[in-house]
Amino acid sequence: MTYRLGIDVGGTNTDAVILDEQLHVVTSTKVHTTTDIETGIYTSMKAVLNQTKIDPAEVTAAMLGTTQCTNAIVERKQLANVGVIRLGYPASLSIVPYTAWPADMISVLSGKYKIVHGGFEYNGEPITPLDLEELAGVLDDWQGQVESIAIVGIFSAIRPEQEEKVAEIIRQKYGTDFPISMSAAIGSIGLIERENATILNAALNKVMQRTANGFQNALANEGLVNAQAYFCQNDGTLMSVDYAKKYPILTIGSGPTNSIRGAAYLAQVQDTIVLDIGGTTSDVGVLSKGFPRESAVAVRVGGIRTNFRMPDINSIGVGGGSIVRQDKAGRITVGPDSVGYQIEDKALVFGGDTITATDIAVRLGYAEVGDVTLVQHLSEAFARQAGEKIAEMLAEAIDQMKTSRDDVQLVLVGGGAIIAPSTLKGVRKIIKNEQGPVANAIGATIAQIGSDFEKIYSYEQVDRAQALTDAKAQASTRAVTAGADTASLNLVEVDETPLAYAPGQTTKVRVKVVGELAQRGKVVTATSKQ
Structure with a gap:
């Protein structure tokens, strides 16, 4: 018998599951995401292994969906010093690399760039040939000052050979293991957005190296010596560790897609809308032919406009840990701030002093979590108003993802799904599954x-x-x-x-x-x- 291990790191919880050869769920667990993230991964991994008592050597595949790369961009931490080589002189001098980037991000990445001769017209004709002497001078100047290089050529989607030639020269100069990102393999049409995505990919090299090494070391330490490691991509599929090291940007947005794929598997449907309610946010996505629908517009990542593939997700600040307030005028608000992974310390039902969406769900009888008596002092009218507000926000988020005005089928998953009512406006049918709280980890494992x-x-x-x-x-x-x-x-x-x-x-x-x-x-x- 062989098994698969899947782990998905969310903003509030880190979920883990073990599946058997027939992809049946053997066991699952949900632990709080830790500040350093790695501890939560190790804890969840140990928990499911201890629960099953299976031989770790029988685990042949281990999948990780992680927020490490997203966090690194948002927090501007652990990023590599990047040098940007744009092949497009003199055609693209009017808008230089890093245009419209946040100033703090430019500073973190070094802001080094050079626009050199090269690039192609839309019909594949060269703008100017490569100047190898010019390129050698740039690399001499950057020696020891950059940790990764992004190569971006005008219309390289038509002809990538100039980018490939520059990469070859860089490896000759800096070594075969030097991190290089080529835009032709990352972004779509649109020079600036493609360039931005390529720069971010180059910047994430160190983050992914550390994450991959940490994941593999954790597997080895737990005795999973036969487990091949994989990372989750943001289109609902997997990639090997070596591939992830080349394209770390593809992990951004993998969390919601894991949930969508897991929801599809649990509900056995190919086309539907999925609502994943976590501790901090609710994500609405569309399942099309078994895979998450991709966004058709440019997406901002950490304040930077890009055009690499991203899932079409509508996220709102409503989750199980969302803080519920009532102002002096009697208006009720839910979120967007949340107690997050501290819900078991701060929510009323767990003995805390903060009213959360989970407390409202318990007061309204949606779920039995914690100590019900600790929310009985909340008036029914207040709880009902807060419940209606949550339902209204969820229904509106779902409505924004529809392609028609008809009522839709909805698959409801996530650890915070208990805050959703049994019916929602615009939804004709809600499908749930007892494994729904760990749908994200299941999605990672079956991908x-x-x-x-x-x-x-x-x-x-x-x-x-x-x-x-x-x-x-x-x-x-x-x-x-x-x-x-x-x-x-x-x-x-x-x-x-x-x-x-x-x-x-x-x-x-x-x-x-x-x-x-x-x-x-x-x-x-x-x-x-x-």
Whole structure:
């Protein structure tokens, strides 16, 4: 018998589950997220192993969904000194790298950049050729001053070879292990947003190195010597540790997607809306053909506008630990501040002195948590008003994610799901599962390896079928690199977007490929029923 271990780190709780070969939940646990995060991971891991008494050597795969990279950007901590090389002189001098970035972030990353000769037109014609002597001078100047380099070429989505040549030169100069991020593999069309995403990816190198090493060391210390480690991506799939070290930015936003995938697995549905209520926030996402719907607009990460793939999530400041207040005029507010992981110290039902959304749920009879007698002094009218406010906020968040005015089916998960009423405006059916509180960890554990590829093709120069075949091959190669089993690869999405401003039937093609984990022993699929 072999097992999978999945851990997901949230703002309030860190959840862990163990699944067997048929992907049935063997056990699960929920512990408070700690300030240093790692302690919460170790605690949850030990808890599920102790509960099952299984041989740690029988765990063959371990998955981690973590907020480490997100926190590093938001807190401006543990980031690498980045040098930015933009291939686009003289065409892109009017807007330089780091334009519109927060000043404190520029300072943390060093703010070093150089716009050198290179780049391409939209039709693939070079703007100017690379100047290798110019590039060598930049690298000489930066020697010992940068810890990572971001390479960004104009229209590298069409032709990435200049970026690849610059990367080759950097490795010759700085060593084969020097961290390099190439924009053609990270962002979409749009120079500045793609550049921003590439810079952030480069900045996260040290964070991911430490996180990956810590995770692998923890597995080894607990005797999980046969467990292959994976990180969760923000599209609901997994990637190997080595792949995560190259593309740490892909972990940003993985928490909500884990919940969406876990909810889909528990409810056995492919298309639905998912509401994940945690201790601090509620996240609403859309499940489309078994995977989270991706955002179609540029997303800000830590105040920085980017265009790399991100899940389409609507987050509001309502959770189980949200603080409930009533002002002098009688108006009731819920959140956005929360007691977070201190809920068992501060909520009324646990003997604290702060009214939380959980206290309201207990007072209204939605759930039995803590000591019910400790909230009996709250008037029924007050509790009812607060409950209506919570329901109103949740319904509005769901409504914003709809694609039609019809009532929708909703899968409700998360440790804070007890604060939701049994009915919500605009929702025709609410699906729950007893494992819903740890849906995020389940989503991490049952996920497949995935990768996508995006490129601009001219259908007048390249036959459409040939272009799609090429895109699928490129995505498949990335998926295998990320840890997928070659024989199990499956094309799950093809998106073609004609570019009206470009001649020659120019089309942006994006494909997504997923596959099962390529691990020792048999390949376990993620389609077994709970």
